[in-house]
Amino acid sequence: MKTEPFKICTTCSKHWETLEDFLADPELELSGYQVYFEDLKGGLFYFTHLHENCFTTLAIPVKAFTGLSNRPMLASRSDKPVCCPDLCVRKNELDPCPVECECIWVREIMQIIRDRKIQA
Known part of the structure; x- marks a missing residue:
């Protein structure tokens, strides 16, 4: 049974199979956060896909990243x-x-994402 990829770019159709693949991609940059105070996991992280001729913004719910923090x-x-x-x-x-x-x-999750980008 094939599982759905973690994310697909809406412009260039690049697939990231897992969260780890997504975070390890040097062509992705965390570019914003939209809070949703009623349910913080429902907020959105914005990533810019820096691939040549793409430069789309991807919105991903915070809940997809909850495993990154033990807090x-x-x-x-x-x-x-x-x-x-x-x-x-x-x-x-x-x-x-x-x-x-x-x-x-x-x-804290945003800092973890940013730190991983620096280390990648």
């Missing part, structure tokens, strides 16, 4: 912390956040 998700907050720098609502802001809130789990 437990924190309980959702009822109010935004006073010291919150609003990094989660800035799509292209990928740096770590200094505030310990439920979104820190997603920010």
Whole structure:
């Protein structure tokens, strides 16, 4: 039985069979994050496919990357912390956040992805 690939590029049709293949591809760059506060796993990571003549943006739900972090998700907050720098609502802001809130789990996954790209 053939399994579905992890992701297929919507422009050039390149296949990445697994998450590991996807993360190891030097032609992919994490380019953004769209938060979904009601369910953080429902947010989207945006990747740019830097392949010649492609340059499409791929949107992949955060839930596809949950296995990358051992950090437990924190309980959702009822109010935004006073010291919150609003990094989660800035799509292209990928740096770590200094505030310990439920979104820190997603920010950690972004750093893991970025670190793997540097090592690849």
